[in-house]
Amino acid sequence: xxxxxxxxxxxxxxxxxxxxxxxxxxxxxxxxxxxxxxxxxxxxxxxxxxxxxxxxxxxxxxxxxxxxxxxxxxxxxxxxxxxxxxxxxxxxxxxxxxxxxxxxxxxxxxxxxxxxxxxxxxxxxxxxxxxxxxxxxxxxxxxxxxxxxxxxxxxxxxxxxxxxxxxxxxxxxxxxxxxxxxxxxxxxxxxxxxxxxxxxxxxxxxxxxxxxxxx
Numbered sequence: 614x615x616x617x618x619x620x621x622x623x624x625x626x627x628x629x630x631x632x633x634x635x636x637x638x639x640x641x642x643x644x645x646x647x648x649x650x651x652x653x654x655x656x657x658x659x660x661x662x663x664x665x666x667x668x669x670x671x672x673x674x675x676x677x678x679x680x681x682x683x684x685x686x687x688x689x690x691x692x693x694x695x696x697x698x699x700x701x702x703x704x705x706x707x708x709x710x711x712x713x714x715x716x717x718x719x720x721x722x723x724x725x726x727x728x729x730x731x732x733x734x735x736x737x738x739x740x741x742x743x744x745x746x747x748x749x750x751x752x753x754x755x756x757x758x759x760x761x762x763x764x765x766x767x768x769x770x771x772x773x774x775x776x777x778x779x780x781x782x783x784x785x786x787x788x789x790x791x792x793x794x795x796x797x798x799x800x801x802x803x804x805x806x807x808x809x810x811x812x813x814x815x816x817x818x819x820x821x822x823x824x825x826x827x828x
Contacts (some may be wrong), residue, residue, distance in 0.1 A: 764810025
């Protein structure tokens with residue numbers, strides 16, 4: 614999907630991975646936004662220097678799945694296999710999913726910055742599987758490995774191209790707000806699964822040193 618400056622009508626759904634699991638009830642958009650605002654505190658967060666959170670450790674805030682399309686809904690935890698999270702799927706299987714796009718990650722710091730501009734974005738509304746705090750995924754190089762909890766090991770494969778399916782998360786419909794071309798680190802990032810394992814909210818995320826990641 615090519616980035617454009619104008620809104621478009623939704624067609625194929627964006628984001629997803631594989632398998633089957635019972636999904637939580639669909640929260641309203643207002644609930645998603647309220648969650649984002651509660652976690653962000655206030656708009657002052659948007660002006661802070663986030664450089665200290667670009668590497669190191671973070672925490673899983675929310676794990677999100679859906680049977681296809683957006684929003685993805687929070688679950689207490691699930692298993693992550695080579696093709697993604699149990700209970701997650703996508704409508705556009707040609708454009709999304711596969712081993713190199715098995716998991717989609719987004720920093721809650723990005724959500725806070727965008728929500729502070731008046732957009733109805735919140736965890737899960739743009740289709741990320743993992744909403745995390747403390748690590749700016751868009752600032753990390755491709756190939757960076759993330760240890761999540763005791764088992765799961767991911768490797769970043771590249772930024773996610775925004776598509777028109779997520780336009781409802783933006784008050785003006787301009788979904789390109791969540792993309793590297795115009796906004797640097799404000800992006801979702803795909804990862805492949807190096808080692809399968811469980812994931813749940815509260816899991817610690819560690820950015821592995823290069824010598825550990827490549828060993």
